[in-house]
Amino acid sequence: MxxxxxxxxxxxxxxxxxxxxxxxxxxxxxxxxxxxxxxxxxxxxxxxxxxxxxxxxxxxxxxxxxxxxxxxxxxxxxxxxxxxxxxxxxxxxxxxxxxxxxxxxxxxxxxxxxxxxxxxxxxxxxxxxxxxxxxxxxxxxxxxxxxxxxxxxxxxxxxxxxxxxxxxxxxxxxEKKINKYYYDKAYNKIRTFKNLKIVGITGSFGKTSTKFITSTILQEKYKVLKTPESYNTPMGISKVINNDLTDEYEVFVVEMGARNIGDIKEVARLANPKIGVLTAVGPTHLETFKNVENIMKTKYELIEELPPEGIAIFNYDNKYIRKLADKTFKEKILYGMEDTEKLDIYATDLEISEFGSTFILNDREGNSVKCRTKLLGRHNIQNLLAGAAVAKALGLTLEEIAKGIEKVEPVPHRLQLINPGTGVIVIDDAFNSNPVGAKAALDVINQFKDRRKIIVTPGMVELGEQEFEANKEFGKNIANVCDYVILIGKNRTKPIFEGLREMNYSKDKIFVVSTLNEATVKLQELVKPGDVVLFENDLPDTYNE
Incomplete structure (x- = not known):
């Protein structure tokens, strides 16, 4: 028995x-x-x-x-x-x-x-x-x-x-042996394309959006291949090179991600870019990088790996990138919206509405053109300028660049405006929030005048020791903009709750739930036609409470 x-x-x-x-x-x-x-x-x-x-x-x-x-x-x-x-x-x-x-x-x-x-x-x-x-x-x-x-x-x-x-x-x-086989195969293959123009893009944030923007603008003149979605690791990039790169392409745009010092050097040596773009440096992945200085060092590995004739492109509005640009002696292009007398590509007369933006694109030679875009937010204008700087380096005229900018579509989950036809406007900014992006998202929904504003968020992660204070500051900023707040995760959102309460935000307008499903139910109870709803960050499955 x-x-x-x-x-x-x-x-x-x-x-x-x-x-x-x-x-x-x-x-x-x-x-x-x-x-x-x-x-x-x-x-x-x-x-x-x-x-x-x-x-x-x-x-x-x-x-x-x-x-x-x-x-x-x-x-x-x-x-x-x-x-x-x-x-x-x-x-x-x-x-x-x-x-x-x-x-x-x-x-x-x-x-x-x-x-x-x-x-x-x-x-x-x-x-x-x-x-x-x-x-x-x-x-x-x-x-x-x-x-x-x-x-x-x-x-x-x-x-x-x-x-x-x-x-x-x-x-x-x-795994090490298999990875080396595919890495070496991609390394050797990409070097057989002698006329291929390769663009590397990295940064603490903005790199994926900049990759899509750059590819769209360059398509005004070139046949472009880009790494899909967030393929930004050695194995992801190797897969694209081995499976998708053919001699029909004239430009290859590569996003490069990092969690540790040396990661960008590895992918840059693989992709072999002639143009390198630094979009931004900020406090992300601090649990592995420990401090912003290490992040700066890692992102700069892309510039160090450029050949002597390579072109380095910098977001000069970012205080950390500015320091890296100033110490660079390779050919460089500076872009931004501040200190325009020092910039090679810059935007003026910026007008941001609830449904897009217009601005004047200028270059150092005194040329200018008016641009229209569907993208929301000031930081997206910086991403457009990065794409414009790459396009200028590859010989596009300002008029061609402006045409490309008008064709740029919002990247899914990155300040994507969705109008489902119910009278409610949804801003989907659910991809990997960071302090700069979260502030930009609040600035965007603040443009929607005479509408109630509701935010749904679990807060920000991967900010190391700065995470508590960053989320607390996020709470304070929310208090100045939003009429209702739905927080996902009681423990994780405590600093946001503290920030809200420090601003004397009413407890009756704060709702704390455990899951996104519960948040959706609560949102359906609150929302009315005419409201604006911001989904800010969507934690990966490993972070859900």
């Missing part, structure tokens, strides 16, 4: 650990397969890695095992083993989370994910073999073998996130 229940127990266990392993595979994928990032996630979100129910069940199993073994030593009756197994099966089955909130970015079973998943089960099999060996050392007549075996399997199940780390270590040499 015990053998039958043992078989059922093993079946339930394999099913449970498959689901738990799949969840942690998703989380480590979202953390870029970096063990250090995944460990931080486990520490910060231990209540997700080790849910309260699972903790109760696991420690309940430990107590039940002790009681069962004592009972078996005293009575040596199989009934105690069967009762234990029934309780164990019920506990493990109850711990399985069949239903989770819909992920914003679903698990993708890439080849790498499949290798890691397989490696994870290799680790589990090794652990099972160790358990089997230990149990074989026990005399066969010991009645407590089955309860002890199930306790050890429960321990493997409970500590599964650490198995994923071990699996990632185990598969690391294989």
């Amino acid at each position: 015990s053998n039958i229940f043992l078989a059922i127990s093993l079946g339930i266990w394999f099913f449970a650990i498959y689901h738990r392993s799949k969840y942690f595979l998703h989380m480590i994928q979202l953390e870029g397969y970096k063990n250090n990032n995944f460990k931080k996630w486990i520490n910060e979100f231990s209540y997700k890695a080790f849910p309260k129910k699972l903790k109760y069940i696991f420690f309940g199993i430990i107590k039940a095992t002790v009681i069962c073994i004592i009972a078996l030593i005293i009575a040596k009756d199989e009934i105690f083993t069967i009762i234990y197994m029934l309780l164990w099966i019920g506990g493990i089955a109850d711990s399985i989370r069949f239903k989770r909130d819909k992920a914003k970015k679903e698990l993708v079973f890439t080849k790498r994910a499949k290798r890691l998943f397989a490696s994870n089960f290799i680790v589990i099999i090794i652990e099972i073999l160790i358990i089997t060996f230990i149990l074989m050392l026990l005399p066969y007549e010991k009645y407590y073998t089955y309860p002890l075996a199930l306790l050890l399997l429960s321990t493997i199940y409970y500590f599964e996130p650490y198995n994923m780390i071990l699996a990632n270590i185990l598969v690391a040499p294989v």
